[in-house]
Amino acid sequence: MIGCICLNPCIDRTVEIEEFTYGGMNRILSWREDGCGKGVNVALVARTLGMDSLCAGFLFEDNGALIAERLRAAGAGEECVWLPGKVRTNLKVFDRKNARITEINEAGAFIGEKEREKMVEKVRDLARRCDTLVFTGSLPPGCPADFYKTLIESAKGCRCVLDAEGEKLTRGMEARPYLIKPNQYELELRVGRKLETLPEIKEAAMRCAREGIAVVAVSMGGDGALITDGETCYYAPVVPVKVRSTVGAGDSMVAGFLHGLSLGEDLAGVFRRGVAAGTAAVTTEGTQLMELEDYEAMLSRVAIEEI
Ligand SMILES: Nc1ncnc2c1ncn2[C@@H]1O[C@H](COP(=O)(O)OP(=O)(O)OP(=O)(O)O)[C@@H](O)[C@H]1O
Numbered sequence: 001m002i003g004c005i006c007l008n009p010c011i012d013r014t015v016e017i018e019e020f021t022y023g024g025m026n027r028i029l030s031w032r033e034d035g036c037g038k039g040v041n042v043a044l045v046a047r048t049l050g051m052d053s054l055c056a057g058f059l060f061e062d063n064g065a066l067i068a069e070r071l072r073a074a075g076a077g078e079e080c081v082w083l084p085g086k087v088r089t090n091l092k093v094f095d096r097k098n099a100r101i102t103e104i105n106e107a108g109a110f111i112g113e114k115e116r117e118k119m120v121e122k123v124r125d126l127a128r129r130c131d132t133l134v135f136t137g138s139l140p141p142g143c144p145a146d147f148y149k150t151l152i153e154s155a156k157g158c159r160c161v162l163d164a165e166g167e168k169l170t171r172g173m174e175a176r177p178y179l180i181k182p183n184q185y186e187l188e189l190r191v192g193r194k195l196e197t198l199p200e201i202k203e204a205a206m207r208c209a210r211e212g213i214a215v216v217a218v219s220m221g222g223d224g225a226l227i228t229d230g231e232t233c234y235y236a237p238v239v240p241v242k243v244r245s246t247v248g249a250g251d252s253m254v255a256g257f258l259h260g261l262s263l264g265e266d267l268a269g270v271f272r273r274g275v276a277a278g279t280a281a282v283t284t285e286g287t288q289l290m291e292l293e294d295y296e297a298m299l300s301r302v303a304i305e306e307i
């Protein structure tokens with residue numbers, strides 16, 4: 001069982017208008033609402049890949065059902081801590097004429113000490129029942145930057161994956177998760193300098209691995225990806241595909257790694273599955289997640305070289 005911790009889920013409300021008028025009146029042509037969150041994405045893609053998964057996090061009673069329903073429909077478990085109030089809404093205004101999106105995001109409700117303690121308990125419980133716990137995404141107001149560290153430390157004996165940015169990653173790494181997946185920018189933030197070349201990125205990733213992280217994977221968007229266990233390092237150049245939307249590419253990549261790990265594959269095998277899943281994700285439109293057929297077709301197209 002893969003447990004995905006999603007502490008700051010959201011409802012994406014996408015509205016389409018003909019042409020955005022700043023400071024004026026905009027008429028909505030069509031709209032849709034999706035229950036989202038990086039942990040939700042990983043749980044859903046894990047299901048697509050045939051793994052049992054569940055999503056836990058904070059959900060709010062007024063409108064959280066949209067997210068719970070999406071998980072249930074995919075056959076993923078939902079074990080959230082439910083609180084009174086509303087899930088934050090992220091408004092995405094799509095300007096049809098100029099094909100541009102303006103985003104207006106809410107921060108989310110404040111999470112107090114009692115609620116944080118409930119989440120620590122939840123993670124302790126899940127760690128006993130899951131093979132892997134995935135910690136990913138932003139933290140809601142009230143959760144300190146070392147909250148992932150606290151949670152990972154509470155998940156003793158369970159394999160933990162951390163995909164977070166800035167302080168959340170730096171502090172979370174102190175708890176020695178099994179795998180981290182920064183993108184290039186997140187790795188740069190971690191090491192405090194710009195990384196210009198592949199050897200520089202490799203060096204920085206290997207240094208992170210030597211801090212006691214078993215697997216460090218770095219995704220570089222359209223420039224491919226690399227993975228290291230501190231000894232060996234593999235690079236995969238980008239697979240040339242028609243890019244429709246990069247939304248959820250990183251989350252799909254994490255789910256692909258989990259698939260490789262669940263099959264007991266070696267580092268190169270785990271890497272291949274992650275890259276195939278990330279690449280499959282960019283070939284789908286809008287907020288749609290990866291399709292199984294695209295992932296399977298992609299596996300043989302991923303070229304891996306040791307660097
Ligand atoms: N333009 C692209 N062409 C082909 N593959 C891509 C492209 N962008 C991303 N990918 C694939 O998806 C993987 C993850 O993408 P990326 O590095 O953008 O993740 P991320 O920044 O963590 O994204 P997210 O916003 O989902 O967190 C890449 O390593 C690559 O395999």
Ligand SMILES: [Mg+2]
Binds near residue numbers: 163250251
């Ligand atoms: Mg990411």
